[in-house]
Amino acid sequence: xxxxxxxxxxxxxxxxxxxxxxxxxxxxxxxxxxxxxxxxxxxxxxxxxxxxxxxxxxxxxxxxxxxxxxxxxxxxxxxxxxxxxxxxxxxxxxxxxxxxxxxxxxxxxxxxxxxxxxxxxxxxxxxxxxxxxxxxxxxxxxxxxxxxxxxxxxxxxxxxxxxxxxxxxxxxxxxxxxxxxxxxxxxxxxxxxxxxxxxxxxxxxxxxxxxxxxxxxxxxxxxxxxxxxxxxxxxxxxxxxxxxxxxxxxxxxxxxxxxxxxxxxxxxxxxxxxxxxxxxxxxxxxxxxxxxxxxxxxxxxxxxxxxxx
Numbered sequence: 326x327x328x329x330x331x332x333x334x335x336x337x338x339x340x341x342x343x344x345x346x347x348x349x350x351x352x353x354x355x356x357x358x359x360x361x362x363x364x365x366x367x368x369x370x371x372x373x374x375x376x377x378x379x380x381x382x383x384x385x386x387x388x389x390x391x392x393x394x395x396x397x398x399x400x401x402x403x404x405x406x407x408x409x410x411x412x413x414x415x416x417x418x419x420x421x422x423x424x425x426x427x428x429x430x431x432x433x434x435x436x437x438x439x440x441x442x443x444x445x446x447x448x449x450x451x452x453x454x455x456x457x458x459x460x461x462x463x464x465x466x467x468x469x470x471x472x473x474x475x476x477x478x479x480x481x482x483x484x485x486x487x488x489x490x491x492x493x494x495x496x497x498x499x500x501x502x503x504x505x506x507x508x509x510x511x512x513x514x515x516x517x518x519x520x521x522x523x524x525x526x527x528x529x530x531x532x533x534x535x536x537x538x539x540x541x542x543x544x545x546x547x548x549x550x551x552x553x554x555x556x557x558x559x560x561x562x563x564x565x566x567x568x569x570x571x572x573x574x575x576x577x578x579x580x581x582x583x584x585x586x587x588x589x590x591x592x593x594x595x596x597x598x599x600x601x602x603x604x605x606x607x608x609x610x611x612x613x614x615x616x617x618x619x620x621x622x623x624x625x626x627x628x629x630x631x632x633x634x
Contacts, residue, residue, distance in 0.1 A: 379605035385595065389602055396606035406607060408582050409590040412497055416586070417565045419501045420508075424561055425554060427505075428512030433542065435513065436520050446517070453510035461574025464503045465490065468575075490576055493583035500571050500584055507571075508564060512557050519550040559622045566615055587611045 379396055383389030400406050435446050452460070467474045470491030479486055490496050523546065531541050569588040572578060578585040578593065585593075587607065594604030 375605045376609060378602055379609050381602040382600075383602045384599040385601040386599070392602070396603045397610070399603065400606065400610060405582055405585060405590060409585045409587045412584060413566060413568065413586045415497055416501050416504065416568050417562055419498075420505055420565050421558055421561045423505055424509045424512050425557060428509045428557070429516050429547075429550065429554075431509075431513050432516035432520055433546065435517055446513075449513050450510040452507045455507070457507065457570035458574050460503065460507050461571045464499075464571070465575040468499050468503075491580060493581050496576055496580065496584045500568075500575065503571055504565075504568060508561075512561070515553055515557055516550055519553040520546060523549050555622070555626060559619065562618055563615060566611060 378389075380391055380393060381389035382392050382396075431449060435442065435449070466472075468489040470476065470487075470489050473489060475489065476486045488495050489499055527545060528541065531545055536544070567588050568586045569592070572584050572586055572589045573592070576584045578589055588611070591604045591608045591611070594600045594607060
C-alpha cells in the first residue's frame with residue numbers, strides 16, 4: 326500500500342505534464358495551423374498541379390492530353406530556351422560578385438560614425454524597397470536608345486550615342502546594372518549588421534598592434550562576415566534566377582530575345598503563346614536547377630564545418 330501511495334503523486338505529475346504538453350501542442354498549432362493551410366493552398370498544391378501540367382499539352386483553357394516527357398525533350402531543341410539560360414546565367418555571373426564586393430565595401434563605409442550616417446544608410450536602402458515596376462519605367466526612360474536621357478547627355482557632350490536597351494549586345498548588361506542598383510541595398514544591410522556584431526575589443530586590439538584599415542578589413546572583417554557572404558551568395562543566385570520585373574517593364578525580352586530570361590520565357594509561353602504545359606516544364610527545369618544549387622551550397626557549408634571541427 327505504501328508503494329501505491331508513493332507512486333500516486335508521480336502518476337499525477339506525469340498526467341499533469343502530459344496535459345501541459347498537449348496544451349502546448351494545441352496552442353502551437355492554433356497559431357501555426359492557418360499559416361500552414363495557406364502554405365499548402367497557395368504553394369504546395371499549385372506546385373503539384375504545375376508538375377502534372379508539365380506532362381500535358383494544356384493551354385489553360387482545356388485540360389490537354391498527356392504527352393509524357395515530350396515537353397522536357399523539346400527543351401533540348403529549343404533555341405530560345407538556351408538563349409534564356411545564357412541570359413539568366415550572365416545575370417548570375419555578373420550580379421553575384423559585384424553585389425558582394427560593392428555591398429561589403431559600402432557596408433564598411435556606412436559603419437563609420439559620421440554626421441548624417443542614418444540618411445546615407447537610408448539612401449542605399451531606398452532602391453531596394455521601391456517598386457520594381459516604377460524602377461523599370463524610370464530606367465526605360467533613362468536608357469532608351471532613341472529618346473533616353475543618357476543618350477541625350479552623351480549627344481550634348483559630343484560623345485557617341487549608345488544602343489543601350491535597343492542594342493542586343495548592351496541591353497542585358499544595362500538590365501544587370503539596374504538590377505544590381507535595385508537589389509544590393511539588401512546586401513548592404515546584412516553586411517552592416519554582421520560588421521556591427523564584430524567585437525570592439527578585437528578591433529581595438531588590432532589597432533593597438535598597428536593593423537591598418539586594409540589589414541583589419543582583410544584579416545578581421547572578411548573572415549567574420551564569411552557566413553553572411555555564403556548566405557547572400559545563395560540568396561542572390563535565387564534572386565537572379567527569378568529575374569523578371571525589369572525585363573517586363575523595359576525590353577519585353579528584346580531586342581532579338583537578347584534579354585529573355587527563364588522566368589520571362591515561362592510567362593511568354595503560358596500567357597502569350599498559350600503553351601501552358603510547355604511553360605510548366607520550363608518552370609520545373611528552373612526549379613530543379615535552383616534546388617540543385619541549394620543542395621550544393623548546403624553541402625559546401627557542411628563540409629566546411631566538418632573540416633573546422
